[in-house]
Amino acid sequence: MDQDNRIDDLIAKLKAGTLTDEELADLTDWYNSFDDTQITLPTTGEDTVEELKARMYQRLMKQIKPGSHATRTRTMRWLPYTAAAILAVAGMWYVIRNTTNDPAAVEVTAEDIVPGGNRAMLTLADGRTVSLSEAQSGIMVGDGITYFDGSSVIGEQGDSRLNPADSGLQSHAHNRSLMLSTPRGGTYQIALPDGTLVWLNSSSMLKYPSRFDGPERVVELAGEAYFDVSKQQKKPFKVISDGQVVEVLGTQFNIAAYSDEPRTRTTLVTGSVRVVPSIDAGSPITIMPGQQSIIMDGDVQVAAVDTNQYIAWKQGFFYFDATPLEEMLKQIERWYDVKVVYKRGIPNETFTGKFRRDVSLKGAINILRLSLIDAKLANRTLIIN
Known part of the structure; x- marks a missing residue:
């Protein structure tokens, strides 16, 4: 499969919610290697793959704080923004980090918990x-x-x-x-x-x-x-x-x-x-x-x-708008009947976005993974380091 077809396939999987961790990494690598200075939005109005790609870059650039780094230097430290832009385009979820702290790695167990x-x-x-x-x-x-x-x-x-x-x-x-x-x-x-x-x-x-x-x-x-x-x-x-x-x-x-x-x-x-x-x-x-x-x-x-x-909870959604991490996780805690423990204090993060409440806890944890929050699930306890 050539590169263009490969990326098209990954975007389709992302929209369908079937993208694996390895495939997300591949999509991120592709994203970080693209020359955003050459990107313009198509004028056809059709939701084509090329339009999705272009919108990813435009949203990404709006989310990165000016002066933090040169916009052409997008290593893995920009993964929260990268994943944010991709998922927003896919109509699923996006995350905005309001912190300058370096993110930690994420550890997630195979354990999963069904939603409420x-x-x-x-x-x-x-x-x-x-x-x-x-x-x-x-x-x-x-x-x-x-x-x-x-x-x-x-x-x-x-x-x-x-x-x-x-x-x-x-x-x-x-x-x-x-x-x-x-x-x-x-x-x-x-x-x-x-x-x-x-x-x-x-x-x-x-x-x-x-x-x-x-x-x-x-x-x-x-x-x-x-x-x-x-x-x-x-x-x-x-x-x-x-x-x-x-x-x-x-x-x-x-x-x-x-x-x-x-x-x-x-x-x-x-x-x-x-x-x-x-x-x-x-x-x-x-x-x-x-x-x-x-x-x-x-x-x-x-x-x-x-x-x-x-009122989004009544309609079956989590909906956050610059919501502090602690407040977000209280909702997660109640809905999935788990206990949240902070090992190193409460991270200075805020979240913006929307996703369905009928996803499993593993799906919710994957959202934390996209923002590189260090999260581990063990015996119905969600540990935030």
């Missing part, structure tokens, strides 16, 4: 628990509790001890509190009694009533969830989470309130919400679509954000 999926536990009013079906994506709370396809949650268990009347599933004689919780590596949806839809992210908990009585609709959240609040009822809808209370009537928003993170973030997609800090020092604020409130130690800040970054 539909996993959740329903806690009934009497304290008993139901492990929900992984074949289902969510449950509906009404006169009883069913999966989205109409099948019975209780019937799925085959356990006569789970009496619906005793557990508040079908009897509304008394308003009862229920709880939906997801483990690390789990996500689930729930349609609340008023029609509000909630997507629960990994390692999260939603506490809610079997029906909404009184002048308000109140739920409690620990972790992260996306809410699409029903407007059918005019009662205010409140979400109590770490450090705040969010008040709405009918809108769509995301709350990230993990106990192991210092900030509670509320990101508004549509409508408007009122954020009330739990600490007396804070004053209530109203945020608008495209804004995010950030609460830390009672201090409230509002920033304009790309909402897609903060």
Whole structure:
């Protein structure tokens, strides 16, 4: 196979996600040997191999900081940028390094871990628990509790001890509190009694009533969830989470309130919400679509954000935009149910890009490999040196 055909074949494999480590090295060597001063973009508008090659170089040049090195000197130290440009063109992933430290070599074991999926536990009013079906994506709370396809949650268990009347599933004689919780590596949806839809992210908990009585609709959240609040009822809808209370009537928003993170973030997609800090020092604020409130130690800040970054998990993606390595790896840690350990302190890296959450952990580790982060997986522990 001649060189041009060989490179075309490697690019095709890259786009298909079947490129091996050796082939990536070959593609990188080819990239580093090309004379970028002669590159111009084709004007045909077709997504040809030549156009892919040209776009690789243009993106690479935009990512390298001016003055760091002569642009013609692209040895393996530029691999993060090289791989970044190639993968961006392939529509898969790109990485931007914001550090001047020399990268270390990468070590990855043959061990692999599957991604998370539909996993959740329903806690009934009497304290008993139901492990929900992984074949289902969510449950509906009404006169009883069913999966989205109409099948019975209780019937799925085959356990006569789970009496619906005793557990508040079908009897509304008394308003009862229920709880939906997801483990690390789990996500689930729930349609609340008023029609509000909630997507629960990994390692999260939603506490809610079997029906909404009184002048308000109140739920409690620990972790992260996306809410699409029903407007059918005019009662205010409140979400109590770490450090705040969010008040709405009918809108769509995301709350990230993990106990192991210092900030509670509320990101508004549509409508408007009122954020009330739990600490007396804070004053209530109203945020608008495209804004995010950030609460830390009672201090409230509002920033304009790309909402897609903060709701991508609901759509099955990881999405990072100059995201610090530690924050990125917290998401990896929860989704793959692993522990992240830093042996030599937290690297000063930020990441920008997007990839699907249904890839295995080995695929995610390969992203670290492209940026030359020293990562090793052993016994469900991801070690960062």
